[in-house]
Amino acid sequence: MTDKKPKENEIKEDYKSFAAKRSYAIMFLPLITFIVLCGFLLKGLFSDPTERESALINKPVPSFSLPDLNDASIIHTEKTLIGEAVIINVWGTWCVTCKYELPYLTKLREEYGVKIVGVYYDQNHAPAFGEIADVIEIRQDVKEMLAQLGNPYQYNILDLDRTLSLNLGISGAPESFLIDKNGTIIMHHMGDINERVWRTKLAPVWNEIAL
Amino acid sequence: MKLISLVIAKASATLAVAVFTLSFLLVSPTSFAEDAENAIEFKDDVQKSTYNELVNELRCPKCQNQNIADSNAVIARDMRVKTKSLLDEGYKKQEVIDYMVDRYGQFAHYQPPMTIATSLLWFVPIAFVLFAVILLIRRSQNGNIQHGEGISRTENIDEAYKESESSIDAELEQLLDTADSNKKDSEV
Numbered sequence: 001m002t003d004k005k006p007k008e009n010e011i012k013e014d015y016k017s018f019a020a021k022r023s024y025a026i027m028f029l030p031l032i033t034f035i036v037l038c039g040f041l042l043k044g045l046f047s048d049p050t051e052r053e054s055a056l057i058n059k060p061v062p063s064f065s066l067p068d069l070n071d072a073s074i075i076h077t078e079k080t081l082i083g084e085a086v087i088i089n090v091w092g093t094w095c096v097t098c099k100y101e102l103p104y105l106t107k108l109r110e111e112y113g114v115k116i117v118g119v120y121y122d123q124n125h126a127p128a129f130g131e132i133a134d135v136i137e138i139r140q141d142v143k144e145m146l147a148q149l150g151n152p153y154q155y156n157i158l159d160l161d162r163t164l165s166l167n168l169g170i171s172g173a174p175e176s177f178l179i180d181k182n183g184t185i186i187m188h189h190m191g192d193i194n195e196r197v198w199r200t201k202l203a204p205v206w207n208e209i210a211l
Numbered sequence: 212m213k214l215i216s217l218v219i220a221k222a223s224a225t226l227a228v229a230v231f232t233l234s235f236l237l238v239s240p241t242s243f244a245e246d247a248e249n250a251i252e253f254k255d256d257v258q259k260s261t262y263n264e265l266v267n268e269l270r271c272p273k274c275q276n277q278n279i280a281d282s283n284a285v286i287a288r289d290m291r292v293k294t295k296s297l298l299d300e301g302y303k304k305q306e307v308i309d310y311m312v313d314r315y316g317q318f319a320h321y322q323p324p325m326t327i328a329t330s331l332l333w334f335v336p337i338a339f340v341l342f343a344v345i346l347l348i349r350r351s352q353n354g355n356i357q358h359g360e361g362i363s364r365t366e367n368i369d370e371a372y373k374e375s376e377s378s379i380d381a382e383l384e385q386l387l388d389t390a391d392s393n394k395k396d397s398e399v
Binding site: 049053126167168172 | 271272273275284285286288289290292293312313314315316318
């Protein structure tokens with residue numbers, strides 16, 4: 001009886017410590033789950049739900065044949081873009097955010113020699129619904145706005161029925177694409193281009209493709 | 212006199228109900244897509260049903276959580292027009308979806324395909340249920356193991372009590388035995 005007892009106690013102690021370890025693990029499980037969940041939700045708090053990855057990255061600019069905004073006899077195609085790196089900027093005078101980026105884009109053109117091509121995105125033109133946009137009026141609006149806020153554009157492509165915009169996966173304005181000299185889409189940006197966006201996101205890529 | 216006032220009251224109540232119902236009918240939410248749909252001429256019923264399936268399955272890239280049928284954003288309207296013209300060109304349903312996905316990414320389709328990233332959506336809940344079932348089975352198997360400190364302490368007390376009880380019993384028996392033998396001895 002005397003030499004049997006310690007053995008039993010030993011087993012008991014072992015079992016006790018094992019159970020304690022186990023219960024500690026289980027005790028901390030909710031806390032760990034909570035922390036992981038917090039991290040996940042915190043990430044969601046700072047993510048932009050409107051940010052989508054473009055389906056066109058590393059693909060050539062879709063083919064198009066569209067008139068110049070100011071002169072319908074000039075026809076631009078995707079081949080016009082080949083030769084040097086360029087930023088395609090989809091915009092419209094109706095778009096409030098576009099007004100904010102015009103001065104900064106102009107600065108990019110003047111100070112850094114960034115080539116920017118505008119794609120004029122008109123909201124109202126919808127022949128299927130009997131809505132026809134007045135091109136003369138658009139030209140006048142554009143002229144006035146660019147005179148007032150600066151003109152960053154080499155030229156503007158008039159995408160009246162928004163086919164090029166649809167092919168580019170545009171959902172609104174402003175949206176911009178960085179195109180390399182082979183006419184390949186390298187980067188997509190939704191929203192305005194300002195100093196912060198340019199420095200952190202666009203400039204590093206631009207400096208590479210504009211060499 | 213009483214009868215007349217009763218009739219008037221009843222008539223006005225009916226009128227109120229009618230106006231109330233009518234007001235609902237007047238502002239009933241006919242979506243933009245429905246208006247457009249009335250204007251669209253379909254080749255046949257098959258095309259119409261394919262179109263309806265597509266506009267409900269394709270997601271508006273501009274708006275959050277709306278399909279292109281529900282949204283009247285410019286882009287949603289353009290996508291509806293494009294859907295119709297692609298169907299007119301003889302595109303199949305899947306080809307129209309592919310056309311939109313090529314331009315707007317998987318975002319534009321409400322039924323994402325099974326990829327490594329999306330497979331988590333299917334497998335994680337299943338894994339959770341399996342985990343829970345395994346946990347339950349194990350718990351029921353080794354019952355007491357999962358109990359906390361407090362209970363095991365009381366168990367120890369119980370055991371200790373039982374042990375001490377049995378040792379007392381043994382001692383008592385021994386005493387009785389010796390007493391018995393003593394008695395026998397003395398008798399002898």
